[in-house]
Amino acid sequence: MFQEAGTLTRPPCREAPRTGVGTAFGTFGELLQGVLPEDDGDFLVTLPVARWTMAAFRPGSASGEVEVRPAHKTKALQLARMIADLAPGGSGRPPGGVLTLSSVIPEGKGLASSSADLVATARAVGRALDVPMPPARIERLLARIEPTDGVLYPAIVAYHHRSVRLRAVLGSLPAMAVVGVDEGGSVDTVDFNRIPKPFTAADRHAYAGLLGRLTDAVRGHDLAEVGRIATRSALMNQSLRHKRSLEPMRAICREVGGLGVAVGHSGTTLGILLDATDPAYTRRVTAAAEACGELVGGVAGESSGGVSGGVSVYRTLSFGSVPDPSSVPVPVPVPMSGPVPGPGPGPAPVSASPRADEDAP
Numbered sequence: 001m002f003q004e005a006g007t008l009t010r011p012p013c014r015e016a017p018r019t020g021v022g023t024a025f026g027t028f029g030e031l032l033q034g035v036l037p038e039d040d041g042d043f044l045v046t047l048p049v050a051r052w053t054m055a056a057f058r059p060g061s062a063s064g065e066v067e068v069r070p071a072h073k074t075k076a077l078q079l080a081r082m083i084a085d086l087a088p089g090g091s092g093r094p095p096g097g098v099l100t101l102s103s104v105i106p107e108g109k110g111l112a113s114s115s116a117d118l119v120a121t122a123r124a125v126g127r128a129l130d131v132p133m134p135p136a137r138i139e140r141l142l143a144r145i146e147p148t149d150g151v152l153y154p155a156i157v158a159y160h161h162r163s164v165r166l167r168a169v170l171g172s173l174p175a176m177a178v179v180g181v182d183e184g185g186s187v188d189t190v191d192f193n194r195i196p197k198p199f200t201a202a203d204r205h206a207y208a209g210l211l212g213r214l215t216d217a218v219r220g221h222d223l224a225e226v227g228r229i230a231t232r233s234a235l236m237n238q239s240l241r242h243k244r245s246l247e248p249m250r251a252i253c254r255e256v257g258g259l260g261v262a263v264g265h266s267g268t269t270l271g272i273l274l275d276a277t278d279p280a281y282t283r284r285v286t287a288a289a290e291a292c293g294e295l296v297g298g299v300a301g302e303s304s305g306g307v308s309g310g311v312s313v314y315r316t317l318s319f320g321s322v323p324d325p326s327s328v329p330v331p332v333p334v335p336m337s338g339p340v341p342g343p344g345p346g347p348a349p350v351s352a353s354p355r356a357d358e359d360a361p
Contacts, residue, residue, distance in 0.1 A: 044159055051104050065095075080099045118146075253288075
């Protein structure tokens with residue numbers, strides 16, 4: 001007698017958990033930041049630069065909980081857990097997950113490092129767990145964590161950072177360089193935004209006028225006007241967060257033929273704006289870097305990622321088209337080195353009242 005052999009069957013193959021990856025760029029401070037004459041009037045205008053955060057989220061962890069590396073990125077961990085709670089059930093994915101963040105954006109300097117961490121995290125976790133992450137959803141989540149820059153939009157945007165909502169997409173500008181210095185120390189975004197703003201009704205109307213001028217300048221690719229407005233905003237911010245290097249930086253800007261001075265309004269950085277398409281760009285950026293190096297006590301010199309010795313050269317990002325806020329593509333990261341810290345913080349604030357030379361860099 002013969003017995004028919006039984007058919008051997010293999011258990012169904014379970015796919016390995018998919019790792020989600022997300023990126024977000026930083027900013028060199030802001031082109032303009034202040035308060036408009038309206039409810040919820042706090043706003044800023046972004047200056048995107050080629051400094052990036054990358055996040056990777058792998059579902060599943062030994063603890064069964066969502067974890068973050070490095071461990072001090074607690075805001076990103078909070079966001080990752082919020083998104084994990086939105087994931088569809090019955091997916092067969094292992095519980096928990098590991099979020100890993102890698103960034104070349106210095107923290108606490110006014111360069112949107114925290115915002116970039118959070119936006120990159122939202123994109124990475126959303127992709128790994130099949131949770132759609134359009135800008136409006138990211139904004140609703142971030143509003144529960146902290147004030148946020150508009151780095152989820154690949155454009156120069158006017159943004160209400162305290163309420164985490166887009167005001168307007170202004171567009172894109174030709175490439176610029178920012179020769180930046182760091183006055184040292186760090187600033188906590190949440191703490192800074194609790195400080196009462198000292199701006200008068202006249203200041204608020206002045207900010208509205210500056211926003212209108214900047215909107216026209218961005219759309220007209222008028223870099224000289226952009227530089228004038230950035231400088232004016234830096235001056236008006238002195239009563240809120242004083243930068244002792246502002247006047248010396250303005251003097252260097254005039255000497256080298258720069259466009260103006262941009263600052264991290266809530267941070268420690270200042271930078272001279274230069275037109276990267278100018279035929280004299282190489283001469284101007286070298287002169288600016290050397291002068292800034294002398295200002296901060298560093299030794300400036302050319303390097304592959306910028307200028308070393310307390311001075312860093314940032315390149316702004318230009319975008320091919322104005323995005324539709326409802327559907328925004330994710331930019332491709334370009335790795336670059338970050339700035340080197342400079343000396344310590346400055347003295348007490350000075351008046352932010354309008355000056356006769358407001359249109360001078």
